[in-house]
Amino acid sequence: MRYSMLAVAISTSLFLTACSEPPTNHTQSTSQTAAAQQINPLLSASPLQYQAPDFSQIKDAHFLPAFEQGMAEHLQDIQAIIDSPEPASFDNTIVAMEKAGPLLTRVSRIFFNLVGTDSNEARRALQSELAPRLAAHSDNINLNAALFARVESVYQQRDALKLDAESARLLEVYYQRFIKAGAKLTEQQKLAVRALNEEHSKLTTQFSQNLLKLSKAIAVVVEDKQDLDGLSDSQLKAAATAAEAAGHSGKYLLSITNTTRQPILASLNNRALRQQVWEASAYRGTDGELDNRPLVARLTQIRAQKAALLGYNNWAEYQLENTMAETPANVFNMLNSMVPAVVANTQAEQADIQAMIQREGGNFEVQPWDWAYYAEKVRQEKYDLDENEVRQYFEFNRVLHDGLFYTMNRLYGIRFEPRPDLPVYHPDVQAFEVFDHGGKSLAIFYADYFAREGKRGGAWMSSFVGQSNLLGQTPVVVNVMNIPKAPEGEPTLVSFDHVTTMFHELGHGIHGMFSKVKYPSLAGTAVSRDFVEFPSTFEEDWAALPEVLANYARHYQTDQPIPAELLEKVMKAKNFNMGFDTLEYMASALLDMEWHSLAADAPLQDVQAFEAKALAKHGVNLPAVPPRYKSTYFSHSIGGGYSAGYYAYMWSEILAADAFAYLRERGGLTRENGELYRKHILEVGNSRPPMESYIQFRGQEPTTDALLIRRGLKAQID
Numbered sequence: 211m212r213y214s215m216l217a218v219a220i221s222t223s224l225f226l227t228a229c230s231e232p233p234t235n236h237t238q239s240t241s242q243t244a245a246a247q248q249i250n251p252l253l254s255a256s257p258l259q260y261q262a263p264d265f266s267q268i269k270d271a272h273f274l275p276a277f278e279q280g281m282a283e284h285l286q287d288i289q290a291i292i293d294s295p296e297p298a299s300f301d302n303t304i305v306a307m308e309k310a311g312p313l314l315t316r317v318s319r320i321f322f323n324l325v326g327t328d329s330n331e332a333r334r335a336l337q338s339e340l341a342p343r344l345a346a347h348s349d350n351i352n353l354n355a356a357l358f359a360r361v362e363s364v365y366q367q368r369d370a371l372k373l374d375a376e377s378a379r380l381l382e383v384y385y386q387r388f389i390k391a392g393a394k395l396t397e398q399q400k401l402a403v404r405a406l407n408e409e410h411s412k413l414t415t416q417f418s419q420n421l422l423k424l425s426k427a428i429a430v431v432v433e434d435k436q437d438l439d440g441l442s443d444s445q446l447k448a449a450a451t452a453a454e455a456a457g458h459s460g461k462y463l464l465s466i467t468n469t470t471r472q473p474i475l476a477s478l479n480n481r482a483l484r485q486q487v488w489e490a491s492a493y494r495g496t497d498g499e500l501d502n503r504p505l506v507a508r509l510t511q512i513r514a515q516k517a518a519l520l521g522y523n524n525w526a527e528y529q530l531e532n533t534m535a536e537t538p539a540n541v542f543n544m545l546n547s548m549v550p551a552v553v554a555n556t557q558a559e560q561a562d563i564q565a566m567i568q569r570e571g572g573n574f575e576v577q578p579w580d581w582a583y584y585a586e587k588v589r590q591e592k593y594d595l596d597e598n599e600v601r602q603y604f605e606f607n608r609v610l611h612d613g614l615f616y617t618m619n620r621l622y623g624i625r626f627e628p629r630p631d632l633p634v635y636h637p638d639v640q641a642f643e644v645f646d647h648g649g650k651s652l653a654i655f656y657a658d659y660f661a662r663e664g665k666r667g668g669a670w671m672s673s674f675v676g677q678s679n680l681l682g683q684t685p686v687v688v689n690v691m692n693i694p695k696a697p698e699g700e701p702t703l704v705s706f707d708h709v710t711t712m713f714h715e716l717g718h719g720i721h722g723m724f725s726k727v728k729y730p731s732l733a734g735t736a737v738s739r740d741f742v743e744f745p746s747t748f749e750e751d752w753a754a755l756p757e758v759l760a761n762y763a764r765h766y767q768t769d770q771p772i773p774a775e776l777l778e779k780v781m782k783a784k785n786f787n788m789g790f791d792t793l794e795y796m797a798s799a800l801l802d803m804e805w806h807s808l809a810a811d812a813p814l815q816d817v818q819a820f821e822a823k824a825l826a827k828h829g830v831n832l833p834a835v836p837p838r839y840k841s842t843y844f845s846h847s848i849g850g851g852y853s854a855g856y857y858a859y860m861w862s863e864i865l866a867a868d869a870f871a872y873l874r875e876r877g878g879l880t881r882e883n884g885e886l887y888r889k890h891i892l893e894v895g896n897s898r899p900p901m902e903s904y905i906q907f908r909g910q911e912p913t914t915d916a917l918l919i920r921r922g923l924k925a926q927i928d
């Protein structure tokens with residue numbers, strides 16, 4: 211996953227979420243302002259290398275005054291563009307907007323990164339207060355008639371301007387952005403859009419803050435150790451430590467991750483406790499003070515209403531314009547075409563699981579809380595694979611250095627050097643400087659891999675500083691994950707899934723770090739959503755390459771390489787349960803598309819009834835295989851960032867699988883392959899249409915064959 215911070219300053223702020231907490235007391239913040247301003251480090255560019263933020267100097271009290279000044283300065287910059295006595299030109303309008311509001315961009319990137327990785331009461335309150343103000347700020351620019359008149363004037367002259375390809379692309383991107391924000395609407399319609407944007411920003415903030423509170427509220431407290439039969443010693447220890455931290459000394463706390471399925475269900479022998487854990491997860495946000503259902507209903511309605519104002523039939527149409535997929539029909543076709551094969555695979559898996567239940571003397575039909583538990587038994591029977599034995603070959607530091615960094619070096623010639631002198635925002639974060647082949651410094655990279663309270667669930671990449679030749683900026687990039695950290699003094703052993711996610715996020719990371727464009731709006735990961743997961747998914751597959759595994763998969767105590775026999779089992783087991791994995795993903799992707807296919811005049815929906823109907827419509831409603839995310843905790847979709855965009859992971863995976871298969875044919879892990887891919891895909895960002903980049907790299911458009919093989923579904927399709 212990836213959240214764009216850049217979008218904050220200039221777009222409709224879909225990524226902002228706000229809050230149910232009372233807004234910050236204004237009198238107090240004004241009195242803080244004067245004191246903070248004299249030494250507010252946010253007000254000037256950081257003196258550290260590549261403007262890496264000086265976290266040692268930044269205090270929470272600095273944010274609000276920096277945001278306020280940032281918005282004011284941004285508006286002044288925009289006003290200067292409007293007031294220019296010169297006729298509108300590409301330089302004095304479009305390029306000037308690229309340069310406008312540097313303070314707001316800086317403080318937004320720092321603040322929203324910290325709210326995601328290291329939130330606290332004060333930051334959440336400020337986030338809530340800022341969300342509607344930033345939404346209004348964006349509207350002040352995007353709906354400004356005088357500004358748009360200049361943009362449109364430049365756009366109309368575009369053929370005569372003889373712009374280079376990147377500049378022509380930038381002009382197109384700006385023009386479309388204004389149109390889609392509502393620049394061509396009447397004043398009355400603009401007011402309606404503004405009201406919807408403001409409400410949207412408040413409700414998405416509340417949605418995400420409810421989820422954060424829920425993750426604490428729904429954790430399951432277990433009193434009796436016997437109920438935890440099946441957990442490993444280290445899982446028990448982690449549960450005891452978590453309980454201690456939450457004020458339940460002497461008990462055990464099972465935290466709930468932000469997906470319907472819960473990893474711990476694979477190990478718990480106690481069926482009643484499994485059910486309790488699963489229900490805590492699957493019913494979250496459906497009642498009480500943190501009920502997200504009204505937010506789901508209203509947010510999807512707001513989007514439909516905004517789409518209608520802008521001349522679209524629904525939000526999905528609006529969102530998909532200017533993506534690779536282009537239309538909702540293309541997305542539905544892609545997903546629906548795979549449903550039969552995926553359901554068939556899943557039913558075969560379910561039959562194996564049901565047989566295992568019967569063999570073990572169970573007299574019940576498999577329920578969602580049983581799936582992982584019995585799937586693990588089937589897996590052990592089929593592959594005789596002990597996850598805990600496998601983990602001993604995936605020690606975190608070894609994976610990072612001899613897996614990720616090694617692969618980056620083999621493909622792209624880059625090196626990661628620790629920079630302990632650079633300040634970090636949490637002691638678990640490590641800073642690195644990245645050097646290109648030939649020794650030139652390329653970027654700063656923060657590695658923030660461990661779970662902690664106050665960090666949003668999931669994994670993502672973001673930037674503190676984006677690349678731009680125009681602004682002379684070098685990337686400062688962060689990767690964030692939620693790997694459970696081993697207790698003090700013990701090595702952190704990770705699952706192969708975590709290893710894969712580490713490669714995935716670094717795939718986004720180098721998309722940011724290798725960016726080589728002029729304009730910040732077109733840099734690195736600022737591509738369409740159904741392209742952005744391509745570089746990350748592509749990088750995943752190197753983790754499983756025998757040559758790479760041989761380098762990092764070594765026993766944490768004996769340093770022995772992973773035995774060939776065990777490795778073979780790991781590789782064979784990789785596609786195990788792939789029917790379930792794919793189906794639960796597709797169910798969520800289709801649910802997301804259905805929510806955003808609602809028309810503006812549709813009434814507020816009964817969330818659970820809508821969900822059931824949408825899943826049944828597409829034949830993805832297997833009772834034992836619920837969607838990976840249900841609506842009340844579907845951050846991607848309802849939270850806004852990936853609304854009508856969750857399909858993008860699979861769309862991107864088609865590109866990734868095709869690209870990887872192509873490079874394997876060309877010799878796999880070589881510098882030549884790395885350079886080819888880097889040059890055509892990673893360096894160009896959004897400076898040209900994505901399919902054009904792909905064809906430059908590959909010589910042809912992708913097909914779905916490699917994806918089906920990657921997921922072990924090919925045989926069923928042929």
Ligand SMILES: [Zn+2]
Pocket residue numbers: 211212714718743746
């Ligand atoms: Zn991703």
